[in-house]
Amino acid sequence: STTPVKVAVTGAAGQIGYSLLFRIANGDLLGPDVPVQLQLLEITPALKALEGVVMELDDCAFPTLAGVEIGDDPTKIFDGANLALLVGARPRGPGMERGDLLEANGAIFTAQGKALNEVAADDVRIGVTGNPANTNALIAMHNAPDIPQSRFSALTRLDHNRAISQLAAKTGATVREIKKMTIWGNHSATQYPDLFHAEVGGKNAAELVNDQAWLENDFIPTVAKRGAAIIDARGSSSAASAASATIDAARDWLKGTPEGDWVSMAVVSDGSYDIPEGLIYSYPVTTSGGDWEIVQGLEIDDFSRAKMDATAAELVEERDAVKGLGLI
Ligand code: NAI
Numbered sequence: 001s002t003t004p005v006k007v008a009v010t011g012a013a014g015q016i017g018y019s020l021l022f023r024i025a026n027g028d029l030l031g032p033d034v035p036v037q038l039q040l041l042e043i044t045p046a047l048k049a050l051e052g053v054v055m056e057l058d059d060c061a062f063p064t065l066a067g068v069e070i071g072d073d074p075t076k077i078f079d080g081a082n083l084a085l086l087v088g089a090r091p092r093g094p095g096m097e098r099g100d101l102l103e104a105n106g107a108i109f110t111a112q113g114k115a116l117n118e119v120a121a122d123d124v125r126i127g128v129t130g131n132p133a134n135t136n137a138l139i140a141m142h143n144a145p146d147i148p149q150s151r152f153s154a155l156t157r158l159d160h161n162r163a164i165s166q167l168a169a170k171t172g173a174t175v176r177e178i179k180k181m182t183i184w185g186n187h188s189a190t191q192y193p194d195l196f197h198a199e200v201g202g203k204n205a206a207e208l209v210n211d212q213a214w215l216e217n218d219f220i221p222t223v224a225k226r227g228a229a230i231i232d233a234r235g236s237s238s239a240a241s242a243a244s245a246t247i248d249a250a251r252d253w254l255k256g257t258p259e260g261d262w263v264s265m266a267v268v269s270d271g272s273y274d275i276p277e278g279l280i281y282s283y284p285v286t287t288s289g290g291d292w293e294i295v296q297g298l299e300i301d302d303f304s305r306a307k308m309d310a311t312a313a314e315l316v317e318e319r320d321a322v323k324g325l326g327l328i
Contacts, residue, residue, distance in 0.1 A: 004037040004066035005030055006121065008081040010112065011088020011130060012040035012070070013050040015236060019243035020087065025057055027064040029083075029247050030254070035066035041077040041088065042070065074115035081120045083254070085246055086112060086140065089130025099321065102135065106327040109136045113143030120147070125253060125290060128154045129246050133187045134266050134280040135318040141268065141280070142328035150291065153253070154266035156183045156191065156282035158238065158245035163193040163223045167205060170214070177201045182284040183223075183264040184273075184304075185311025186318075191282065192307035193223040197298050220307075256288045262295050263287070273300065273308065279315045 007024055011017055017040075023029070024036055038057070042050045050070050057068055071077050078084060090104040109128075116126060124147065128137040133154035141152040164178045179199045184192040195215055198205035209215065222229075230238040252263050266282040269275045272294045273283070284295040300308065322328050 002035060004035040005083065006037045006039055006081045008039040008041065008078050008084040008120075010041040010074075010077075010084075010086050013042045013046040013053055014088060015239035016087050016129065016243045016246070018053065019240045020085070020246055021053065021057060022060065023243060023247050025060065025062040025065040027062075029251050032064055034064070036064055037066045038068045039077045039079070039081060040068065040070045041074055042072060043088075044072045047072060074112050075119050078112070078115050079119045081116070081124055083250060084116060084120060084124060084126045085129065085250065086126065086136065087129045087246065089136060091131075099325075102132070102318070102321055102327075103325055105130070105132065105136055106139055106322055106325055109139040110143045110327055113140035116140065117144035117146050123290070124151060125250070126152050127246065127250050127253070128152070129242060131187070132318060134282075134315055135322060137266065137280045138319060139322055139327050149268045152268065152280070153249070153292075154187060154280050154282075155242075155246060155249055156187050156264045156266050157249040158242050159183045159187060159191055159193065159223060159226075159282075160264040161241070161245055161248065162226045163195075163198075163219075166219055166222055167195065167198065167200065167209075170209060170219070171200050171205075173200045178205070179261045180284070181264065182262075182298075183282045184308045185282055186315050187266065187282070188311075188314065189224045190311040190314045191224050192304070192311055193220055194304060194307075195219065196301065196304060197284070253287050253292065254290055257286045265292060267292055267294070270294070272296065273298075275308070275312050276316060279312065279319060281312060281315060 092101050137152050137154040160183050163181050168175050181198045182194040195205045262284045264282050265285045266280050269279045269281045271277045275281050285292040
């Protein structure tokens with residue numbers, strides 16, 4: 001089809017945006033044959049910088065890019081959006097408490113949820129990258145009552161990709177040989193990267209590695225704290241890798257996961273694996289035709305159970321905090 005797919009991106013003048021927009025415009029999301037219309041949202045003071053980014057997009061002469069629109073009004077920018085990538089968020093400033101952060105982001109994701117509800121396309125899919133991603137997605141979802149809850153997800157794909165990369169390095173396998181990686185829970189330090197169901201060249205990853213100390217003291221903390229390690233090294237937070245994961249997640253959601261594999265996506269819990277219903281919790285999912293399904297029937301041992309419950313408890317706390325603020 002030649003009708004452009006409308007992709008809205010928020011925080012478009014930010015670090016992640018600077019990588020993400022060029023990848024989308026290049027066709028990395030939907031393929032080189034699907035024209036894309038970019039609809040870019042920023043706060044008013046960042047619009048001038050965004051104009052500069054649009055000049056650079058023009059200068060790339062991407063054949064896939066059908067058009068670009070920018071603005072600071074979500075009811076205009078989300079109009080007709082088929083995919084909304086919510087990247088912009090309020091970072092934690094000096095002296096800001098957790099509650100202040102939730103409140104500042106609550107205002108953003110309340111307004112954006114309402115605008116999506118009002119003007120997005122009927123088939124809209126919404127991926128939240130901006131932190132705290134799971135809870136921001138929860139707030140947007142609750143403020144968009146006419147959009148099916150299954151259309152909202154938060155990004156744990158970067159954690160998923162980090163886990164694959166660490167496992168490949170440990171086992172000497174290629175990334176391509178690794179399947180069925182799972183990140184459970186929150187995109188935060190409590191997340192649980194699970195090797196017990198992952199496979200390396202068709203063999204069970206945990207059995208192949210056979211090193212519980214590495215798994216507990218190296219693998220899990222390395223994946224969970226990778227964001228902080230990047231900030232230490234680079235002086236700013238992960239951006240190109242976060243953009244790449246944002247694309248991976250949206251592409252697999254829209255185009256489907258391959259047979260014999262799954263991906264990690266934070267989606268609304270239906271109570272699967274005894275996780276409280278209604279939380280935006282990262283699960284192993286398969287996708288097809290733009291819909292996801294939580295992988296069922298995985299055996300969970302006591303070690304995994306405790307980690308899955310701890311990250312759920314953190315999400316319950318965040319949910320209760322935003323409930324207390326009247327945001328959901
Ligand atoms: P950044 O600070 O460089 O850019 C954020 C942009 O969002 C800024 O240009 C800002 O003006 C804009 N913005 C703020 N409020 C907005 C609003 N109401 N509407 C539209 N735009 C708005 O930050 P960066 O590095 O691009 O990261 C963006 C977010 O992604 C952060 O919250 C970061 O913590 C998160 N992140 C999430 C990851 C994940 O795996 N889920 C990984 C890395 C970053």
